[in-house]
Amino acid sequence: DDLERFTYARHRAASPYTVLELLAGEVHALVGENGAGKSTLIRIVTGAVQPDGGEMLLAGEPIREHTPRRARELGIAAIYQQPALFPELTVAENIALASESAGGWRRIDWAGRKRRAAELLARVGARIDPEREAGSLSMPQQQLVEIARALGASSRVLIFDEPTASLSEEDTRNLFRVIRELRSEDVGIVYISHRLEELPAIADRVTVLRDGRTIDTRPMAAIDRQQLIRMMVGRELSAVFPERTSAPGETVLDLRAVRCGATGVRDASLTVRAGEIVGLAGLVGAGRTELARVVFGLTPADGGEIRVRGKRVSISDPAAAIALGIAYLPEDRRRHGVVPEMAVASNVTLASLPSFSHGGSVDRRREITAAADWVRDLEIKTPSVFTPVAELSGGNQQKVALSRWLATSPSLLILDEPTQGIDIGAKAEIHTIISELAARGVAILMISSELPEIVGMSDRVAVMRAGSIVEVLEREDATQERILASALGQPGDDLRTLDPTRPPMRLASYKREAAPAIALGALLLVVAVAAPSFFSGSNLRDLALNNAPVLLVAVGMTLVILAGEIDISVGSQFAICAVLAATLAKGGVPVPMLIPLTALLGAALGAVNGALVGWLRLPSIIVTLAMLVAWRDALRWSTEGAWVQGLPSGFQWFGVGQSAAQSMIVIAALAVTAGAAWFLRQISAGRAVYAVGSDAEAARLAGIEPPRVIFWVFTASGALVGLAALLNAVRFSSVPSNAGIGLEMKVIAAVVVGGAAITGGRGNLLGTLLGVALLGTVGTALTYLGINPFWERAIQGAIILAALVSDVAVGRLEHHVGRVGATRPG
Numbered sequence: 147d148d149l150e151r152f153t154y155a156r157h158r159a160a161s162p163y164t165v166l167e168l169l170a171g172e173v174h175a176l177v178g179e180n181g182a183g184k185s186t187l188i189r190i191v192t193g194a195v196q197p198d199g200g201e202m203l204l205a206g207e208p209i210r211e212h213t214p215r216r217a218r219e220l221g222i223a224a225i226y227q228q229p230a231l232f233p234e235l236t237v238a239e240n241i242a243l244a245s246e247s248a249g250g251w252r253r254i255d256w257a258g259r260k261r262r263a264a265e266l267l268a269r270v271g272a273r274i275d276p277e278r279e280a281g282s283l284s285m286p287q288q289q290l291v292e293i294a295r296a297l298g299a300s301s302r303v304l305i306f307d308e309p310t311a312s313l314s315e316e317d318t319r320n321l322f323r324v325i326r327e328l329r330s331e332d333v334g335i336v337y338i339s340h341r342l343e344e345l346p347a348i349a350d351r352v353t354v355l356r357d358g359r360t361i362d363t364r365p366m367a368a369i370d371r372q373q374l375i376r377m378m379v380g381r382e383l384s385a386v387f388p389e390r391t392s393a394p395g396e397t398v399l400d401l402r403a404v405r406c407g408a409t410g411v412r413d414a415s416l417t418v419r420a421g422e423i424v425g426l427a428g429l430v431g432a433g434r435t436e437l438a439r440v441v442f443g444l445t446p447a448d449g450g451e452i453r454v455r456g457k458r459v460s461i462s463d464p465a466a467a468i469a470l471g472i473a474y475l476p477e478d479r480r481r482h483g484v485v486p487e488m489a490v491a492s493n494v495t496l497a498s499l500p501s502f503s504h505g506g507s508v509d510r511r512r513e514i515t516a517a518a519d520w521v522r523d524l525e526i527k528t529p530s531v532f533t534p535v536a537e538l539s540g541g542n543q544q545k546v547a548l549s550r551w552l553a554t555s556p557s558l559l560i561l562d563e564p565t566q567g568i569d570i571g572a573k574a575e576i577h578t579i580i581s582e583l584a585a586r587g588v589a590i591l592m593i594s595s596e597l598p599e600i601v602g603m604s605d606r607v608a609v610m611r612a613g614s615i616v617e618v619l620e621r622e623d624a625t626q627e628r629i630l631a632s633a634l635g636q637p638g639d640d641l642r643t644l645d646p647t648r649p650p651m652r653l654a655s656y657k658r659e660a661a662p663a664i665a666l667g668a669l670l671l672v673v674a675v676a677a678p679s680f681f682s683g684s685n686l687r688d689l690a691l692n693n694a695p696v697l698l699v700a701v702g703m704t705l706v707i708l709a710g711e712i713d714i715s716v717g718s719q720f721a722i723c724a725v726l727a728a729t730l731a732k733g734g735v736p737v738p739m740l741i742p743l744t745a746l747l748g749a750a751l752g753a754v755n756g757a758l759v760g761w762l763r764l765p766s767i768i769v770t771l772a773m774l775v776a777w778r779d780a781l782r783w784s785t786e787g788a789w790v791q792g793l794p795s796g797f798q799w800f801g802v803g804q805s806a807a808q809s810m811i812v813i814a815a816l817a818v819t820a821g822a823a824w825f826l827r828q829i830s831a832g833r834a835v836y837a838v839g840s841d842a843e844a845a846r847l848a849g850i851e852p853p854r855v856i857f858w859v860f861t862a863s864g865a866l867v868g869l870a871a872l873l874n875a876v877r878f879s880s881v882p883s884n885a886g887i888g889l890e891m892k893v894i895a896a897v898v899v900g901g902a903a904i905t906g907g908r909g910n911l912l913g914t915l916l917g918v919a920l921l922g923t924v925g926t927a928l929t930y931l932g933i934n935p936f937w938e939r940a941i942q943g944a945i946i947l948a949a950l951v952s953d954v955a956v957g958r959l960e961h962h963v964g965r966v967g968a969t970r971p972g
Contacts, residue, residue, distance in 0.1 A: 165360045166353055168303065168334040173325060175345045175366065176338045178355035178378055179539075179571050184338050185227070187355070188305050191336075192224045193217040194847055204303075215849040221302035225295075225309055229288035230847050232840035233281025234907035235833070238263035240280050241295045243837060243848045252830040266294035271320030284431070285478055286312040286595075293321065297328075304328065305336040310344065311566045312477070314429040314595060315630055322348055340570060342371055343598065354378055375570055387602030388581045394605065395420035398455060398558050398589035399441070399472075405449035409436035410613040413450070418558065418589045423580065425604030425624075426593045428633045433613040434593045435477055438560045441591075442474040443467045454558070468497065473551035477562040477593075479540070483547035486536035490528050491517035493535050493546050498553045520549035524579060541572025548579065559583065562593045577603060597626040609633050659901050659913035665945060666920040669927055677930035685926070691808050691877070693922035694815035697915065698870035700893040701822050702752075702863030704914045707897055708826070709859045710839035710906025711759060711766040716867050716893065718777035719751045720886030723871035725781060728790035728881035731797040740797075744868040751777070752864020753857065760856035774890070781883055791880040800876055811873045818866065823911040835859060839906025895946050896921050920945060 166187065168174050178184050189195040191202065193212040202209045204220055217223075231240050241263045242254075263276035272290035274283070280291060289312050296304055306325075310318045325335060325348055337349055345352060346366055354361040354377040361377050399418040405411060411433050418424045426434050439445045441452065443461040451458055454470050461467050467474070476482040484493050494517040495502050502513045517531040524545045528538055535546055544564065551559065564580065565573040580603065584590055594600050600607055607624040609617045609632040617632045673680045699716055706713045727744045731737065755773060759766045799807035826832035834855050837845040842852040875881045900917030902909025924945070925938040 166336070167363070168336060169350075170302070170334050171329050171332040172350045173329055173335045173337050173348055175349035175352040176336055176355065177340075177342070177345070177352060177374065179541075182355040182378075183358040184355055185307065186358075188224055188226075188307055188336075188338070191217070191303075191305065192222055192847065214847050215851065218299065218849040221300070222305075223296045223299045223301040223303070224305040224847075225289075225292045225307060226847070227308040227311060229285070229292045230841065230844035231280040231283075231288055231291060232837050232844055232907065233279065234840040234903070235280060235836055236277050237267070237274055237280055237283075237291055238276035239833060239836075240291060241266060241276075241298050243295075243833070243845075243850070254828050254830060254833065262298065263294070266298045267291070269297060270294050270324055271317060284435075286314070286317065286431075289313060290317065293324070297324065301333065303334045303336070305338070307338045308340065309337075310339065310341060312563065312595060315597065316429060318344075340568060340573065341596065342374055342570060345374075378570060387599075388578050390581045390585070394422040395587060396455065397453075399591070400453035400456070401441070401450070402453070403450040404437070404440060404447050404452060406436070406440045406445055406447050408448075409433070409440065409445045411436050411440055411447075412613045414440075414610075414613070414615050415450075416608050416615050416618065418591050420557070420587045420589050421584050422605045423584050423590045423592055423603055425600040425607040426591060426610060427597065427600045427607055427629050428610035432610040432633065434610050435562055436613070437610065438474060438562050438591070438593060441467070441560060442472060444474075468554055471555070471557035472560070473497070473554055473556035473558070474560045475547055475551055475562060475564060477566065479543055479547060479566070484535045484543050484550075486543075487534055489532045490521065490526070490535055490538075490546055491531040494520050494531075494549045494553055497550050516553065517549075520553065524549055525575065539568075539572070541568040541575070544568055544572070544576060545579075548576070552583070556588065558589045558591070560591045560593075563595065564592065565594070565596070565599065597629055600624070600629065601626055611635055659910065659916055661901070661948070662899050662913065662916040662920045662945075665948070666916060666923065669920070669923060673927050673930060677927075677932075680927065680930040685930075687808060689923060689926055690812045693918055694811050695870035695874040696889070696892060696896070696922060697815045697918045698818055698866045698873070699863075699889060700896045700914050700918050701819050701911060702866035703893045704897050704900075704902060704909060704911055705822070705826075705835060705859040706766075706863050707894075707902050707904060708835050708839045708906060708909055709856055710842065711856060711859070712894070712904075713752075713755060713766065713770045713860065713863060714890045714894070715751075715755065715770040715773040715777060716863070717886035717889040718774045718781070719748055719864055719867045720871045720874075720889055721883060722751065722777055722781050723748050723868040724875045724881050724885045725785060725790055725883055727872045727875050728793055728797070731793055732790065737796055737800055740872060741869070744872040745865045746868070748868020748871070749861050749865035752867070753861045755864070756857035756860030759860065760853035763853075785883040787883055789880045789882045793879060793881070798876055798879060807876065811877075814869075814873065818869070819911055819915055826911065831855075831858075836907055839903075839908075841907070892921065893918075895942065899946055 166174070166176065176184055176187075186195060190197050190212075193214045193216055196212070202212065204222075209216070209220065232243070235243075238256075238259045242259045260276045267274050267276065267290070270290055270293050272287065272294060274287055274291065280288065283291065289309065293306075293309060309321060313321065325337070328335060337345075339345065349366040351363060352366050352369065352374065353363040354374070356378060397417050397419050399416070401414055401416045404414045414433075414437055416424070426437070428434050436445070440447050441461065443463045443466050446460075446462050452461060453459065454472070459466075459470060461470065461472075464474070485496070488496075491514050495508075495513045499508065502509050502516070514531055520526070521528060521531060526538075526545045526549070527542050535543055538546065548564070561580065565576050568576070577599075580590060580592070592600075592603060594603075601624055604624060605621055607619045607621075607629060608615050609619070609629055611633055616635070619628060619632075679685070699720065703713060703716065723744050726747055727740050730740060730743065735743070751773075755766070755770055758764050758769045795801065800810070802810070826835065834845070834850050837848065837850055838852045838855045845852055845855075871885070874885075896917035897909065897914050898904055898917070899920060900909065900913030900915070902913060921942050924941050925935060928935055928938055928941070
């Protein structure tokens, strides 16, 4: 009665037929080679991809019009192989987006979010600060947050896609404990893993996929590893770890007490010889990847010695490392290993372009020939060398990434998790390639979280703990038990821990608005000394009045930029709304009616942009550039360039008098800014804006609809432009048809100066307010200082540049301080 069944057929990415049945309280393993259809099936079950045919049933009831939001409502959640977190949001916010009930106008309980996140993180054994930004986490930490987020959703069906790919042995044990608890609570679990040795310990049944179809489903206890492999690949497979005899040559890499304060590496000493595979083992946060990055020059060492072939060297950047014959295959394949949108050929030659170039021009014939050779040598399965890497399976993407570095003819190859997330067949092929490279004399330093891989492939094993290499084991002594014991250490060890749970000093989170505040303060200080009359009541009132409409437009622009978009048509919208307000006023429309009418017109103009960008998915910069020109020309044509004059007395200053209206305008601008700031901080829909700007696809998978969010931020921005145009128009006796020229650049600059990321997902309205105040004060300050106003734009440009430099510097300082802080005791 409690059968939950997913039947799915004839999808173009996994055809012709796939069936998976999941029982409540069951752990059902799903295995297959890369490209077998596992990920596609998951995305269909979670509503991320729509099937071409077949049906899906939950507790016997068909699921119709399936979307990520619908999956969430039905209690279906997935933990994807590549964590789908929002990097600019905190861990607590990431977890809450998957577990809190729907409702865009729901008030956020920040204390409750933090408490709930801490409980879920503790449940999976992750010591991570809930207020830490997700983008600052390592890959294993992100995976743990993903697991905690899925648990928080209280799902009926939970899908784990390679959950242990980057987890340590200890974290894996914690995960298995949690899975057993969920099973006892009647949660149905689909468990996907290429680590076949895990399955007997956790799975009740196993289904094998190959070429998009179900091969068989059997009880886990009724099938052994070799049978499973044979069903997956459709053939006999040779040993996963090839036999090899070590015959090391000269020392290629010699590390002597190497230190790096920025990453927590300290006193690391190790040698790697030609023709030798040295495995680098340790728990998550032990410093393995950090040490690899030091050797490759990504985070240069600040102490100790690095010697290459006996010569002491300074490796300040990757270019220096490549010149020394060092190559580095990074852990995160999709983000750092390959460029998914580029062709196979372009990826293969990316690190060795100078050897394929003449006079700055790439010899495409040689590039294609070289890429074809690597495709043949590494048996990369691709339709052609012109195929985008994103279309290949994970194992073949890894081979492309590996070929890029082999094309540089390295003498030292650093491999960080070389088989993470790839199937058993591709893993065996990668292992064979590594062994053959070592046989040719390449020195190999291999990082892996899989102890069987470390033991099976390494000639020697170096164990890291707390940023140091604590033991180097010969092959015959390197058992899994010995490595794990060394990695864990003994109680009372006086080693500083490279604690991945300690939050960095979040300078970037709370201090980005400090730059415009400091600049504004410095400017006002100079003016106070040189021209005290600047602070007269009338001048300050005029400054506030002039900048109030700009602030309203900047608030709307902040919403758009936070969502990862841009709107350069606000100046044209401003002019249209101002002219319409003046025309309606001349036509006898009561002034109180002008406020909603002008705001509605602005909202309509913004909604056009929002529909084109959000629903039709057109680039916002192209759409709004076109609208900037189209609306400006339409206004010029309809008015013939004439100004609207002869406005009724009741329109100017709203008919309430200059002094009262001035106060109303400034107060209205500040009130709208405060309200918008409260909305972004306290209301669920406001946080959805940040989520979409941070990662639109992750937002979609979390049940948020990015097109809807984008539509409404453009609409809200337009409404604020309409209101700003009216508040500006009532100050004058006539309204020009060319109003608002240059306004778009002014407000974009203010938002960026205020600390918002132009790419979306980060920023706040306090920063926007300071940015408007700073840029709006410069021109008047120059006049009082007796400086030619010609310099206003130049100084504003310098301020914008300084803000960007400050933003980068603060981010780097945050990273450095955070990493150093993570190495402190206790």
